[in-house]
Amino acid sequence: MVTGRSRADQAILSPSRRLAGLYAALLVMLCASLLTGAVPLSLAQSLKGLWGGDDLAATIMREIRVPRTVLALFVGGILGVSGAALQGLMRNPLADPTVFGAPQAAAFGAVLVLYRGIAGALSAALPVAAIAAALLSFVILMRIVGRGASVVALILAGLAIGTLAGAATSIVIALSANPFAVTEIVFWMMGSFEDRSMLHVGLSLPFIIAAMAMLLSQGNGYRALVLGEDSATSLGIDVSRLRWMTLVAVAMGVGAAVAVSGAIGFVGLIAPHAARLLVGADPKRILWPSLLAGSLLMVMADVLVRLVPAQTELRVGAVTALLGVPLFVAAIRRHRGLFVEGAS
Amino acid sequence: MTGPSLHADHISLELDGRAVLSAVDVAFDAACLHALVGPNGAGKSSLMRIVAQVLAPSNGRVLLDGQPLAGLDPRQRARTVAYLPQDRQAAWPMPVKELVMLGRMPHGATVEQARPVDWQAVEQALERTQVSALADRCVTQLSGGERARVMLARALATQAPVLLVDEPIAALDPHHQWLVMEVLQQEAQSGCTVVAVLHDLPLAARFADRIIMLDQGRVVARGDSVTVLTAQRLADVFAIAVRVDQDAHGIRLIQTGLVP
Numbered sequence: 170m171v172t173g174r175s176r177a178d179q180a181i182l183s184p185s186r187r188l189a190g191l192y193a194a195l196l197v198m199l200c201a202s203l204l205t206g207a208v209p210l211s212l213a214q215s216l217k218g219l220w221g222g223d224d225l226a227a228t229i230m231r232e233i234r235v236p237r238t239v240l241a242l243f244v245g246g247i248l249g250v251s252g253a254a255l256q257g258l259m260r261n262p263l264a265d266p267t268v269f270g271a272p273q274a275a276a277f278g279a280v281l282v283l284y285r286g287i288a289g290a291l292s293a294a295l296p297v298a299a300i301a302a303a304l305l306s307f308v309i310l311m312r313i314v315g316r317g318a319s320v321v322a323l324i325l326a327g328l329a330i331g332t333l334a335g336a337a338t339s340i341v342i343a344l345s346a347n348p349f350a351v352t353e354i355v356f357w358m359m360g361s362f363e364d365r366s367m368l369h370v371g372l373s374l375p376f377i378i379a380a381m382a383m384l385l386s387q388g389n390g391y392r393a394l395v396l397g398e399d400s401a402t403s404l405g406i407d408v409s410r411l412r413w414m415t416l417v418a419v420a421m422g423v424g425a426a427v428a429v430s431g432a433i434g435f436v437g438l439i440a441p442h443a444a445r446l447l448v449g450a451d452p453k454r455i456l457w458p459s460l461l462a463g464s465l466l467m468v469m470a471d472v473l474v475r476l477v478p479a480q481t482e483l484r485v486g487a488v489t490a491l492l493g494v495p496l497f498v499a500a501i502r503r504h505r506g507l508f509v510e511g512a513s
Numbered sequence: 514m515t516g517p518s519l520h521a522d523h524i525s526l527e528l529d530g531r532a533v534l535s536a537v538d539v540a541f542d543a544a545c546l547h548a549l550v551g552p553n554g555a556g557k558s559s560l561m562r563i564v565a566q567v568l569a570p571s572n573g574r575v576l577l578d579g580q581p582l583a584g585l586d587p588r589q590r591a592r593t594v595a596y597l598p599q600d601r602q603a604a605w606p607m608p609v610k611e612l613v614m615l616g617r618m619p620h621g622a623t624v625e626q627a628r629p630v631d632w633q634a635v636e637q638a639l640e641r642t643q644v645s646a647l648a649d650r651c652v653t654q655l656s657g658g659e660r661a662r663v664m665l666a667r668a669l670a671t672q673a674p675v676l677l678v679d680e681p682i683a684a685l686d687p688h689h690q691w692l693v694m695e696v697l698q699q700e701a702q703s704g705c706t707v708v709a710v711l712h713d714l715p716l717a718a719r720f721a722d723r724i725i726m727l728d729q730g731r732v733v734a735r736g737d738s739v740t741v742l743t744a745q746r747l748a749d750v751f752a753i754a755v756r757v758d759q760d761a762h763g764i765r766l767i768q769t770g771l772v773p
Contacts, residue, residue, distance in 0.1 A: 389618065
């Protein structure tokens with residue numbers, strides 16, 4: 170006797186419990202993020218400050234810790250779900266916005282308008298430029314490698330785009346009249362949530378939420394792609410529409426995230442891997458857990474950088490890269506078959 | 514149930530300036546098992562992809578009961594035409610039954626929202642291809658032959674009136690080759706329009722109601738096995754020497770060598 174509902178339900182029950190653990194961990198980390206900072210505030214002070222008042226605690230909560238926490242939550246979430254969506258689209262566990270050079274390109278777009286004096290730091294032109302640059306990087310990537318490209322070609326082309334965008338970013342900043350150019354370069358290369366305000370939240374959240382909604386709605390398409398493009402098409406999926414929808418959404422989400430937080434790498438690689446451990450490999454089922462795992466990872470990394478005693482605050486992007494690169498290397502080793510000639 | 518008739522209407526395909534298919538005009542009828550045969554590179558898979566509407570021809574069109582298939586809404590087309598491509602790889606390690614459930618996608622079903630009728634279709638498809646015991650296994654851990662049968666089950670689960678299968682028995686042992694041919698025959702007998710790309714000419718002769726032979730992008734012969742699979746034609750098209758015997762079951766082909 171096969172399948173039936175009972176067995177399917179049983180199979181779903183255990184991952185859902187694990188998902189509950191993910192929610193709980195995220196909740197704990199969100200609280201930790203609200204309670205961590207340069208100024209020591211007691212739990213009571215923090216809670217009181219959260220709900221109002223005009224004292225220092227309220228100002229710190231409302232203008233520093235809440236925006237920072239909200240940004241980390243959403244930036245991590247969009248990076249996580251972007252990685253899961255790209256992996257589903259490319260049918261490849263190594264796909265990630267960073268590997269394709271998208272955040273680096275988005276940073277370049279933002280830096281270009283910011284340091285050429287085209288727009289101010291809190292102008293809507295900033296996320297728009299970052300989104301446009303991320304989208305352009307995808308178009309260039311697709312032009313270089315063509316359809317049905319091998320993993321090797323995608324990674325190499327992504328490396329080229331990312332490196333070029335990084336170099337261009339540092340040149341634009343260095344040529345500007347900004348006396349803080351060096352620290353700014355680090356910010357745009359490594360990312361941070363330091364000193365973000367509710368204005369940054371308002372600037373990026375609409376794009377990020379729209380991108381999340383777009384990606385989360387494409388689950389059936391990614392699931393059908395498990396069988397390959399021909400089968401997916403024959404099952405009624407418009408694969409080229411799915412491809413463009415995904416790339417536009419990822420560019421929009423990553424672009425908006427980078428515009429307010431700088432380029433933070435590898436979350437899109439780590440989060441889906443974590444999600445697969447929790448709910449299995451189904452490319453539709455991992456979308457939401459990948460979003461949660463990305464949020465958790467980012468909030469956790471952002472708490473960590475505030476706890477480590479250092480001269481200047483650690484960059485959150487450095488933490489995610491420290492976690493992500495070993496995983497990337499491990500994934501390459503595990504999926505060596507993908508790199509054998511003729512495989513894709 | 515009687516399935517629709519399909520008509521590949523003067524299909525031409527050019528890839529990089531090379532003519533892959535040249536004005537191929539074939540009709541596929543309901544309640545009939547068609548075998549598409551021909552040497553490597555004859556254009557069989559390309560024709561199947563065009564008929565399945567996953568590849569656009571350079572010229573010509575595919576008609577379903579006289580209406581252009583391309584004009585159909587994608588989901589309705591997916592409910593009407595089930596297609597099993599040659600590529601049997603699964604990109605992610607998913608349980609077999611969930612993979613087969615993808616065949617119900619044209620009916621709006623997903624693993625999360627499957628009606629009893631969808632699970633029934635999945636179960637039936639798994640049984641017919643003898644992979645019920647693998648239902649909870651991970652598809653990437655199966656042997657090539659097992660995976661091929663799982664993929665066929667996925668196509669069967671759609672319960673479409675048109676079934677297009679590209680080399681459905683290529684990776685199978687003799688027992689399962691015969692089994693799959695019987696399944697395809699049953700589909701045709703139940704009224705479906707079935708088209709299978711086959712390299713096994715003796716099995717094609719044994720099971721197919723009609724054989725269409727392609728060579729270098731053109732249809733060189735069509736009809737029943739006795740008409741199409743003659744020693745002379747097999748020598749001309751496949752460059753093989755074959756003895757053709759006729760008995761109560763039709764013809765039997767015994768290959769005796771190559772034609773230099």
